[in-house]
C-alpha cells in the first residue's frame with residue numbers, strides 16, 4: 033500500500049451529509065432530563081421555553097440514527113472543513129515508538145476549536161425559528177467565539193456570559209467575540225437575579241461555568257425572542273459534533289486503517305462524544321472493537337471520581353436535572369487550574385456508556401499536560417489548547433508504552449484546538465509557577481452531600 037500521507041483530507045463529495053445519533057444504537061439509553069420541580073421527564077413544550085424547537089426534537093430523539101445536515105450548514109462547514117486527519121510522523125520519530133499516531137485537528141478556524149461545528153447548527157435553527165438572538169455562557173472563550181461567529185454569519189444577536197476569571201485573564205478572547213458583534217458580560221454579574229444571589233452568597237467569586245449557564249438561561253427565558261444555547265454536555269451537541277468522528281472514520285477507511293485506541297479530552301464530553309460516535313456505533317452493534325479513553329483534569333475529575341447521579345446542569349439550579357457523572361453542581365475547580373475542562377458534570381450519553389463499561393477514563397495533572405503540550409508543539413508545529421493537551425498527554429503515554437512492548441498500535445486522538453489565548457497558563461508553566469491541585473475526598477464529599485435528593 034502507498035505511504036500514508038502526513039495529512040488525510042476528504043474531498044467535498046466525501047464529506048458526511050448527515051450527523052450520526054449514537055443514542056439510536058445504545059441499548060441502555062441515556063437517562064431523560066427531569067423537571068427540577070416535579071422530577072418528571074421534561075416535556076418538549078417545557079424545553080421549548082429554553083431551547084429552539086428543532087433542537088428540542090434532536091435533544092429528545094433517542095432512536096433516529098441519522099439527521100440530514102441542512103444545505104446552509106453544509107455550506108458553512110465547507111469554509112473550514114473537512115478538518116485534516118494528521119499522521120504524527122514527527123511525534124512518532126521523537127518518541128521512538130512503533131505506534132502509529134493520528135490526530136484529528138479541529139483548530140483550523142478562528143474560534144480555535146471544534147465548537148463551531150455545533151454553534152453554526154444551533155444558530156441556524158434559532159434563525160429558522162425566527163428568533164432575534166441567543167444567550168450562552170463561555171468558560172475559556174472558545175464556545176463564545178464560535179457562537180459569535182455563527183450568529184454574525186446568520187444575522188442573530190448574541191449575548192455571552194463569560195466566567196469572570198477567564199474574562200479577566202483573556203481580554204483578547206473577549207475582543208474577538210466583540211469583533212463578531214457579541215455582547216460579553218463577566219459572570220457572575222449584577223444583571224441577573226441569579227447572578228446577584230450568587231454574588232451575595234460568594235462575594236469575590238471568580239465564577240464558574242455552572243453559574244454563567246444560570247445567568248444565560250435566566251436572560252433567555254425572560255427576554256422576548258431569545259433562547260439559550262449550550263456548547264457542550266447536551267445530546268444535541270454530541271449529535272452535531274459527530275461530524276468529527278464521521279470525517280475521521282471516512283479518512284481512515286480511505287487507507288484501510290483500523291484504530292486500536294481512540295483518545296479524547298473530556299470537559300462536558302462533546303468533542304469526545306463526536307469523535308468516537310461512529311466507532312462506538314460499530315462497537316455497540318458488535319461489528320468492531322476499539323479501546324476508547326476519556327481524559328480529564330485531575331483537578332476536575334467527573335468521570336474518574338464523580339458520582340453517577342441526577343444533578344443540576346448549572347450552579348443556580350434553574351436548568352433541568354441530568355443523570356451524569358458529576359462532582360456536584362456547586363463544585364468549582366481550584367483557581368490555579370488553568371487547563372480548561374472545568375465543567376462539574378459529563379454528557380449523559382458518555383456517562384451511560386462509561387457506566388456500561390464501554391469506555392475508559394483517566395485523569396492527568398496539569399503540569400504533565402503542559403509538558404506534553406510543549407513536546408507536541410516542538411515537533412508537530414501546532415500550539416495546542418491546554419484542553420486538547422490532555423489527550424496529547426495520554427496519547428504520548430500509550431505510544432511510549434508501545435515502545436516498551438514493541439506493539440505497533442494505531443492511536444487516534446482528538447486535537448480539539450489551538451492555545452494562542454492560553455499564554456498566561458503557558459507562561460506560568462514556563463516560569464515554574466504552575467501547581468497541581470487535586471481535590472481531597474472530603475472536598476468532593478461535601479459537594480456530593482448537596483446533590484439533589486431524588487424521590
Ligand SMILES: *Cc1c(COP(=O)(O)O)cnc(C)c1O
Nearest residue numbers: 174264299300301302303419449
Ligand atoms: C470546549 C473545549 C473542549 C472541551 O469540551 P468538550 O465538550 O468536552 O469537548 C476541549 N477542547 C477545546 C479546544 C475546547 O474549546
